[in-house]
Amino acid sequence: MSTIADNIALVSARIRAAAQASQRDESSIHLLAVSKTKPAAALREAYAAGLRDFGENYLQEALGKQAELGDLPLSWHFIGPIQSNKTRAIAENFAWVHSVDRLKIAQRLSEQRPADLPPLNICIQVNVSGEASKSGCTPADLPALASAISALPRLKLRGLMAIPEPTDDRAAQDAAFAAVRRLNENLRDRLDLPTDTLSMGMSHDLEAAIAQGATWVRIGTALFGARDYGQP
Numbered sequence: 001m002s003t004i005a006d007n008i009a010l011v012s013a014r015i016r017a018a019a020q021a022s023q024r025d026e027s028s029i030h031l032l033a034v035s036k037t038k039p040a041a042a043l044r045e046a047y048a049a050g051l052r053d054f055g056e057n058y059l060q061e062a063l064g065k066q067a068e069l070g071d072l073p074l075s076w077h078f079i080g081p082i083q084s085n086k087t088r089a090i091a092e093n094f095a096w097v098h099s100v101d102r103l104k105i106a107q108r109l110s111e112q113r114p115a116d117l118p119p120l121n122i123c124i125q126v127n128v129s130g131e132a133s134k135s136g137c138t139p140a141d142l143p144a145l146a147s148a149i150s151a152l153p154r155l156k157l158r159g160l161m162a163i164p165e166p167t168d169d170r171a172a173q174d175a176a177f178a179a180v181r182r183l184n185e186n187l188r189d190r191l192d193l194p195t196d197t198l199s200m201g202m203s204h205d206l207e208a209a210i211a212q213g214a215t216w217v218r219i220g221t222a223l224f225g226a227r228d229y230g231q232p
């Protein structure tokens with residue numbers, strides 16, 4: 001059975017190869033370990049093998065692991081859907097939020113970000129798969145949302161996040177990630193927003209995402225194995 005350290009080596013090699021294939025500096029691509037449904041012990045193992053950034057989708061589960069791993073200097077990223085009543089705990093306990101898709105949530109996160117913490121890093125989740133996806137703001141709504149978020153005092157707008165419809169077709173993967181890249185360039189060029197982040201690419205499509213400029217790849221299965229949501 002492969003260990004988490006083995007898996008990290010394999011994923012790192014994939015990232016390196018993809019960076020070389022598109023003549024990108026490997027150090028501009030960061031690995032976010034997506035640890036939803038995985039026990040604190042698995043994160044501790046990943047930490048021992050060098051990982052520092054962990055992505056979680058479910059608030060209560062994340063808070064439990066944060067308490068168990070309070071002795072480690074980890075950076076926590078919230079990547080799941082956000083309900084209004086969860087914003088305070090997210091603002092207090094995470095360094096990044098990748099899944100902001102409406103202004104009301106952003107306003108609450110800004111108001112609730114504690115004064116003694118640095119501004120909360122924000123990615124706007126954008127829907128580039130049309131009706132196939134229910135989360136994410138539409139490309140049409142993105143410029144106004146990005147402008148409004150960039151004006152909020154306790155947030156730092158970093159860029160975009162996307163979860164394209166899963167497909168094994170490389171050309172379709174490239175097209176979806178290229179659309180995200182162009183939306184981000186548009187924010188920079190037309191609105192002068194200094195976005196430096198593209199959070200895109202998961203276990204099955206990180207190569208295509210890196211080819212289109214991903215700066216965070218969010219990897220779960222390839223690091224920790226398949227998730228089991230069923231009964232034990």
Ligand SMILES: *Cc1c(COP(=O)(O)O)cnc(C)c1O
Nearest residue numbers: 034079202203218219220221222
């Ligand atoms: C679960 C999840 C991932 C990781 O997906 P894998 O296919 O297991 O790598 C990445 N991003 C988000 C938003 C997720 O919910």
